[in-house]
Amino acid sequence: MSEETAELPAGLRPVAELDLKPALEAVLMVVDEPATAEHLSKLLERPKQTITKALRALAEEYTAQGRGFELRFVAGGWRFYTRGEYAPAVERLVLEGQTARLTQAALETLAVVAYRQPVSRSRVSVVRGVNCDGVMRTLLQRGLVEEAGTEPETGAILYRTTNYFLERMGLRGLDELPELAPFLPEAEAIEAETQEGVPSFDPDAPDAPGTDDADD
Amino acid sequence: MSEETAELPAGLRPVAELDLKPALEAVLMVVDEPATAEHLSKLLERPKQTITKALRALAEEYTAQGRGFELRFVAGGWRFYTRGEYAPAVERLVLEGQTARLTQAALETLAVVAYRQPVSRSRVSVVRGVNCDGVMRTLLQRGLVEEAGTEPETGAILYRTTNYFLERMGLRGLDELPELAPFLPEAEAIEAETQEGVPSFDPDAPDAPGTDDADD
Amino acid sequence: MSEEEPQDVPDGVFKVRLANFEGPFDLLLQLISKHKLDVTEVALSKVTDEFMAHIRAMGPDWDLDQTTEFLVVAATLLDLKAARLLPAAEVEDEADLALLEARDLLFARLLQYRAYKQIADIFNRRLDDEARRWPRTVGLEPHLAELLPEVVISIGPEGFAKLAVKAMQPRPKPQVYVDHIHAPLVSVQEQAGIVVARLRELGEASFRVLVEDADNTLTVVARFLALLELYREKAVALDQETALGDLIVRWTGGDGGTQPAVTDEFDRPPEPPKPPKEEKA
Numbered sequence: 036m037s038e039e040t041a042e043l044p045a046g047l048r049p050v051a052e053l054d055l056k057p058a059l060e061a062v063l064m065v066v067d068e069p070a071t072a073e074h075l076s077k078l079l080e081r082p083k084q085t086i087t088k089a090l091r092a093l094a095e096e097y098t099a100q101g102r103g104f105e106l107r108f109v110a111g112g113w114r115f116y117t118r119g120e121y122a123p124a125v126e127r128l129v130l131e132g133q134t135a136r137l138t139q140a141a142l143e144t145l146a147v148v149a150y151r152q153p154v155s156r157s158r159v160s161v162v163r164g165v166n167c168d169g170v171m172r173t174l175l176q177r178g179l180v181e182e183a184g185t186e187p188e189t190g191a192i193l194y195r196t197t198n199y200f201l202e203r204m205g206l207r208g209l210d211e212l213p214e215l216a217p218f219l220p221e222a223e224a225i226e227a228e229t230q231e232g233v234p235s236f237d238p239d240a241p242d243a244p245g246t247d248d249a250d251d
Numbered sequence: 252m253s254e255e256t257a258e259l260p261a262g263l264r265p266v267a268e269l270d271l272k273p274a275l276e277a278v279l280m281v282v283d284e285p286a287t288a289e290h291l292s293k294l295l296e297r298p299k300q301t302i303t304k305a306l307r308a309l310a311e312e313y314t315a316q317g318r319g320f321e322l323r324f325v326a327g328g329w330r331f332y333t334r335g336e337y338a339p340a341v342e343r344l345v346l347e348g349q350t351a352r353l354t355q356a357a358l359e360t361l362a363v364v365a366y367r368q369p370v371s372r373s374r375v376s377v378v379r380g381v382n383c384d385g386v387m388r389t390l391l392q393r394g395l396v397e398e399a400g401t402e403p404e405t406g407a408i409l410y411r412t413t414n415y416f417l418e419r420m421g422l423r424g425l426d427e428l429p430e431l432a433p434f435l436p437e438a439e440a441i442e443a444e445t446q447e448g449v450p451s452f453d454p455d456a457p458d459a460p461g462t463d464d465a466d467d
Numbered sequence: 468m469s470e471e472e473p474q475d476v477p478d479g480v481f482k483v484r485l486a487n488f489e490g491p492f493d494l495l496l497q498l499i500s501k502h503k504l505d506v507t508e509v510a511l512s513k514v515t516d517e518f519m520a521h522i523r524a525m526g527p528d529w530d531l532d533q534t535t536e537f538l539v540v541a542a543t544l545l546d547l548k549a550a551r552l553l554p555a556a557e558v559e560d561e562a563d564l565a566l567l568e569a570r571d572l573l574f575a576r577l578l579q580y581r582a583y584k585q586i587a588d589i590f591n592r593r594l595d596d597e598a599r600r601w602p603r604t605v606g607l608e609p610h611l612a613e614l615l616p617e618v619v620i621s622i623g624p625e626g627f628a629k630l631a632v633k634a635m636q637p638r639p640k641p642q643v644y645v646d647h648i649h650a651p652l653v654s655v656q657e658q659a660g661i662v663v664a665r666l667r668e669l670g671e672a673s674f675r676v677l678v679e680d681a682d683n684t685l686t687v688v689a690r691f692l693a694l695l696e697l698y699r700e701k702a703v704a705l706d707q708e709t710a711l712g713d714l715i716v717r718w719t720g721g722d723g724g725t726q727p728a729v730t731d732e733f734d735r736p737p738e739p740p741k742p743p744k745e746e747k748a
Contacts, residue, residue, distance in 0.1 A: 123263055
């Protein structure tokens with residue numbers, strides 16, 4: 036019983052003539068993944084900037100009106116979320132779908148991957164000082180990291196964070212990650228050295244001696 | 252990472268103290284089925300009349316503000332719907348990219364549900380090695396699987412295939428599904444046995460040893 | 468962990484009590500990293516003892532994360548201290564220079580680890596915070612669901628069963644590839660044979676002489692490891708007059724034809740990186 040959108044029942048206006056903000060609200064009620072401004076722009080036949088402006092205005096309205104939901108731009112797309120304040124109520128309803136906490140080890144590994152991506156396991160291990168294979172497997176299984184090709188010199192598999200990671204963290208993109216520098220005195224010097232510099236302490240370097248921890 | 256509602260993180264108020272209208276909005280944002288006033292009354296710890304009054308007020312607000320969604324009382328319960336006026340946009344969204352065929356991922360997930368039912372989403376994810384939430388939603392939407400109660404130990408929702416699935420497969424009943432054994436490579440015949448029986452091979456079992464995905 | 472936490476509150480946080488320092492382990496690290504405390508003046512064995520006592524006191528509740536962290540930090544401190552204690556000779560050759568750089572890099576490693584740990588805390592808070600919001604992922608309204616085309620499953624029951632088998636096959640877990648790590652090309656046992664033969668002939672030789680003909684670093688390392696084994700077997704005596712000076716090796720294994728036992732400890736292929744280092748995921 037599908038209807039051609041072309042032949043609209045009486046009283047319905049074509050998409051291009053619909054009021055933008057409520058049309059966005061209606062569409063976002065139905066999407067089950069973050070909708071990009073591009074997608075919405077094509078769908079509603081308006082320029083992308085117009086869409087983005089309207090979405091921002093809506094998000095602000097909901098906050099100003101103290102609604103129980105919010106419109107957020109996460110992982111590159113827009114989506115309705117319940118507002119954090121009302122978690123105690125929502126929690127009673129959605130027991131499922133909440134994932135288990137990550138261990139400290141997994142969190143640290145995730146942090147290194149996030150800032151160093153794409154990065155090999157052995158390099159992560161160097162930063163953390165312990166083997167991270169098991170933890171990396173967990174992160175892969177959880178969909179928080181994924182493989183990203185291999186390092187040309189060593190053939191080691193590289194890892195990066197996923198879009199799902201951004202979603203779970205509520206980040207728009209990787210550029211929203213907190214800066215590392217404030218946590219790292221003389222950060223630049225250290226980063227530069229350990230990343231590029233002295234081969235004798237870089238087990239990822241192809242000619243490094245004693246690379247028994249280069250496990251990939 | 253669901254928290255016990257008893258011990259709330261800093262800044263969160265207990266359910267009974269939450270502002271009613273936004274709490275209702277938050278809850279209704281995530282319910283699939285129309286929610287009855289009784290249910291909401293228990294959930295939010297307020298008298299039923301208070302709930303009904305707040306819901307009516309919300310529905311009126313949305314209409315007055317010309318929102319793209321509305322709150323409607325249908326089949327004895329309340330649910331967010333897209334507003335009819337914006338159907339052209341919503342229908343376009345729903346129909347784009349939809350085909351009669353299922354994706355490979357959806358088919359595989361369906362196959363796992365068919366042979367393991369009733370089964371939870373997390374178990375299907377473990378079997379398939381990837382998160383299957385999105386695919387399961389598609390299968391639900393297409394009417395091929397349905398909810399079948401909850402797992403007593405975990406409270407996880409269980410899924411089973413529907414009559415519509417049988418119809419689309421041209422089967423009269425589940426007993427007409429071909430047996431798996433003839434298709435198993437010899438080595439895996441053992442696996443098939445362990446699939447049901449031995450708990451040590453059950454990655455969902457709460458006490459299973461060495462499950463790398465149980466990371467807490 | 469706050470920086471000024473003087474008393475020993477039983478909060479499960481490990482605290483160090485030394486002659487020149489008392490407080491949380493993390494603070495010790497901060498002071499060292501800010502050059503406010505010289506690592507050479509920290510009695511690491513004392514720190515380790517205290518940590519062991521701390522773990523024992525916690526009984527069955529000891530925390531894997533805390534232990535792992537302690538190991539990482541203690542190991543780095545040890546490295547650091549070793550590097551510091553080596554004589555600071557004039558920086559003449561490249562080896563010395565590398566040593567100096569090594570110290571700084573060890574510092575760097577420690578600081579870096581701490582930075583990522585702090586970031587991990589931020590991640591954790593963010594994930595927690597984010598877990599209080601749920602995206603709307605509800606099914607389509609019935610009238611919209613009806614718009615969807617009828618599903619066509621064209622693979623037939625048998626194809627479906629095959630698919631099920633394929634889908635349920637245990638997937639290879641994300642792998643740890645170690646194929647490219649090969650067994651050592653130089654055998655310590657073999658090199659021990661060469662060293663023993665040469666020492667029997669010379670009676671005494673400097674390490675420099677013993678490795679004169681070694682054509683690569685691995686062989687040098689293998690001969691050194693062989694010496695350690697021989698020393699354990701009391702077949703050689705070692706003498707080094709000045710730090711970084713010549714290492715004199717003297718044969719003490721007698722004239723008998725019996726060959727001192729040299730194990731294959733160093734020749735075995737690398738064990739898969741599993742226990743004790745791998746963390747619980």
